[in-house]
Amino acid sequence: MKMSLKKIAKALLITTFSSAMLMSTAHANNPPPTIKADAPNRYIVKKGDTLWDISGRYLDSPWRWKEIWATNKQIKNPHLIYPNDILILCVIQGKTLIGVDTGEGCAGIEKQLMGDVTASAVTVTSTANSIPPIPWSAIQHWLDKTIIVDPQDFNTTPYILASKNRNLITASGDKVYAKGVPLIVGQRYGIYREGERYVEPKTQKVIGLEVTQVATGLVTSTESNGVTSLQLTDSYGKEVREGDRVFVELDNAIPPVFYPTPASVSRGGMIVRVMDSISSAAKGSVVAINLGSTHGAKPGDVLTVYQKGPLVRDIRDNDTPVRLPNEPSGMLMVFNTFEHISYAYVLDSELPLNVGDRLLKRQIQYKVLR
Template sequence: MKLSLNAMTKGLFITALSSVMLITTAYANNPEPTIKADAPNRYIVEKGDTLWDISGRYLDSPWRWKEIWATNKQIKNPNLIYPNDVLILCVIQGKTLVGVDTGEGCAGVEKQLTGSTVASAVTVTSVANSIPPIPMSAIQHWLDKTLIVNPEDFNTTPYVLASKKRNLITASGDKVYTKGVPLIVGQRYGVYREGEKYVEPRTQKVIGLEVTQVATGLVTSVETNGVSSLQLLDSYGKEVREGDRVFVELDDSIPPVFYPKPATVSRGGMIVRVMDSINSAARGSVVAINLGSMQGAKPGDVLTAYQKGPLVRDTMDSDMPVRLPSEPAGMVMVFNTFDDISYAYVLSSELPLSIGDQLLPPPYL
């Protein structure tokens, strides 16, 4: 997703592209995924399950779940799963697949898969109660009010100058005054707090600025000296302060449903921040990575995190230090993308993940 404030104010381990192409070629020539030996023949989906967890019951490579999923051609959203659905393991036309049991067992799954069932119309299913790919509660904060924008654009937006009550802290129901580019009377605007800057490790260039929306307001008047009056309508857990920036609320659009899949990015990346932590990330944590929409990252992309191998002494060669190879340490899934940065959820971690850990599409095993 690209976020440009220009429009709003007016109304180590880098992999060459050839490496990614080699990975893509390997995907095309790869054999079918292997079903786990202990995969359940019958599984009842429970509330609180995630698509990733269910996929992991059947595959060692859960990102390949679509290759074993028997989609129902009579359903508009054939990949949705709901609590109390009964998943069964079937061999259909020589392939081992997982499908939803409609009461006819594997024969019914085969009918759905081949489209031989008689239906007067395609059934439309609701996304609302479906099983999410990952726990939505873990990422909701990073979906609702937190964005990454261009810092140069951010610094050109109007700022909160003062409040009507002349207090330093204001909240919902108060009036504040902004200075800068005149706002539009009757227009809703967001009030945003400056957060952390993101730096590209290779170049040390600032590639993004994290901002958090703290309030929404309605413009009631605009003066000729560039001062606009903003009546605060809602606040989001934080007070409005002098210096906060004001611009049109950005539509941080996330697809209603996204599915884990191997990333097809133009280069490798790395973890550049562990959110809400200063040290390391474990399963269930959120991290920021230096791959965004400009590098081809999309919601649902799965990447393997690698940790740099330790230095050891070669006692057979005059105690020379030797760096051991990087080893896979966990997996992350992108859920929100910006130009050069994305937020990702830690799906698994054999070792605690840290800033600087390298990221590549998962090996297609």
């Protein structure tokens, strides 16, 4: 059935009006982050602070810290904070903001915020000694030598056949022999130990293999029978064993600076492993989640952890079991991503967090006028 031009125009007008009302309502239901009632007007940054800790001193929603940070346009890395910096709470043009006091108080912050900047006036600041988003000591082990690879690719790489002295190798300078695809003489290679396999809970498909680099070796010769000789140049706290794999050292670097921010992943996920533990995770723990770069996960992403609601019996309906809603139980921040898996640091937890707990990105709820 065809619609008249008048009806089409009326429909478009209603749609436009409804969209405007929705946007207006959405804005009204997305107010600025709430400043804590006991937030300090002045805070001196200490060594050992983290960006998350500092954000938590001022905000009820620390992941929204950027919305109140008074960015200094004269600084290339304007979000860096250093020990002994003095943070002050200011109201600038009707907005509550936090900035670094340069000696002029809120007037100085307003000048930095509003001043015109030319390219030559921008100062490049070093990330060295800046306040990290989360404690580096808690995640260092999972940054340095541990990576997640494709299991099929891993199984095609050369493997350690034996050592020159036919024993375990614990120091640099020893010689080992690998068998498999010939390696390049003069090239450095990593020697990796197979670890945890990660399985997608719904499909039971293996989606990643965790491997840890135990040593680095320099190829000194190759033989026609596929045996390669390597001189160990570095070892990393573990012996080299027969069966360890050899391949080009992989760069496991994360961005030098990242900040807590609401995640923009394409789907929800879950905790699939609690690292260094067989039980539950709490604040300060590291976990593995089944969200990776293919799902849009990136360092700094903040996700909410939900625990599955318990089953209760409805006494007014013949004791029929009813599942209660999932409840938020904590928050975590991604700090290292791979294709299908990421490592994340637990920022807060109201309850112990367990394998199987659900993950959702922070969402702002918009109310629609009817």
